[in-house]
Amino acid sequence: MIDLxxxxxxxxxxxxxxxxxxxxxxxxxxxxxxxxxxxxxAGKSTLVRVINYLQKPTSGTAIVNGQALGKLDKDQLWVARRKIGMIFQHFNLMNSRTIAGNIEYPLRYSKLTKAGRAKKVQELLALVGLSDKADAYPAQLSGGQKQRVGIARALANDPEILLCDEATSALDPKTTGEIIDLLKRLNQQLHITIVFITHEMSAVKSLCNHVAVMEDGKIVERGALLDIFSNPQQALTRDFINTATQLDTALAEVRKQPAVINLPANARLVHLSYTGASTDQPLIAGLYQQYGITANILYGNIEFLQDVPVGNLIVILTGDTTKLPTAFSQLRDQGVTVTLLDPKGDAVD
Structure with a gap:
């Protein structure tokens, strides 16, 4: 489908x-x-514009829907772009046109009759939940409604690919969730391919199956969403995930606790993260039964990514420190990621 x-x-x-x-x-x-x-x-918006050749690469090849875009003439490229819709952070609506007029605009060169275009617009309005806004103007709509118009407009020519460039960045959290839900529904209902560009990992975890992390014009990490969230390899990826899961906020609060500030010599501050079947294991009870290690849970969270439970615990483990390496090894064998934390700073190991 897309091969850069x-x-x-x-x-x-x-x-x-x-x-x-x-x-x-x-x-x-x-x-x-x-x-x-x-x-x-980071270069993500520039990269996404290569997919529809609004940005021609200095070098390299973009193959979309089996076509090498760089080899197409002007007319062929225009036809290819009609199968690639795009929505933007600031909606890019025409204020002088009604909502119906905005959505109809991409159809001006289609083979549809005037009646056919009107019917198409009504179908798209219904699809995005704005059937009652056909005669309204952009200034009369909320941000979320404007983005729904942008989505409907992007779907006017029945694209196979939808590019979303920071499409939720200007929206509040509740509205962001509604737009993400709409995009998920469109992906399932229309089988449309979605490329979602953002600086918000929280939006990605709600929508995407795969993720790539960019920094300084390069992809530094990529993979299936669950793999990236359960075992990030790069510090930048961990930063994004910690923000998305609010783990960074939790850590900041945890480090203010007296139990952490006055951590005894036989105790360790530890972050445990686990996925899927690991969440069914009695991890904390097992540490005490086998190694005599007690756990003081300071923070805990389980959420579901693609219907798979993903858990995070921040704990103080207290006991015989000579047994900790063996205990950690056993946890890792159970699929648990174990990270020692500096009570005053970042991860130790």
Whole structure:
């Protein structure tokens, strides 16, 4: 469906050269929901614009729907782009047109009759839950409603791919959840491939099956959502996940507790994370029964990603410190990620 090979995008002016994307390869299968996460300036928006060739790469090949976009002439590229919809952070609606007029605009060169276009607009309004807003204007809508219009407009030409560039970044958390739910429904109902660009890992975990993390124009980590969340390899990925799961906030509060500030010599502050079947195991009870190690649970959370439970615990483990390495090894054999924490700072091990 989408195959980006060795994509590099470089911007040059008299004063400087910016390497926005550096030798990135990315494959997205048909019908998938793929998140690309990175902070501002990471290159993710530039990369996504290569998918519809709004940004031509300096080097590399973009193959979409079996076509190498760089080999298409102007007319062929125009046809190819009609199968790639796009929605934006700030909606990009035309304030002088009604909602129906905004949605109809991409159909102006279609083969549909005037009646056919009107019927299509009504179908799209119903699809995004705005049937009663056809004659309204963008200024009369909320942010979430404006983004629904943007989605309907992007679907006007029945695209096979929907590119979402920071599509929820301007929305409040409740509205973000509603838009994510709509995108999930569209993916399932229309079998449309979604590429979701964001700096918010919380949105990715609610929507996407796969995720890539970008930094300085490069992909530093990628994989299935569950694998990335359960076993992140890069510090940047861990930062995103800790923010999405609110683990960073929990750690900040935990480190203020007297039990952590005055941690005794025979105690360790530990983060335990576990996925799937591991959540069914009596982890804490087992530590005491086998090793005499007691656990003071300071924070605990279980959430479901793709219907799989993912858990996090921050605990103080107290006991014979010579037994801890063996206990940790057993936990890891059970699929638990064990991270020793510095009471005053970051992970130790």
């Amino acid at each position: 090979k060795d994509i590099t995008v470089t911007f040059k002016n008299k004063a400087s050269t910016v390497h926005a994307v550096q030798d990135v390869s990315l494959q997205v299968e048909a019908g998938d929901t793929y998140g690309i996460v990175g902070y501002s300036g």
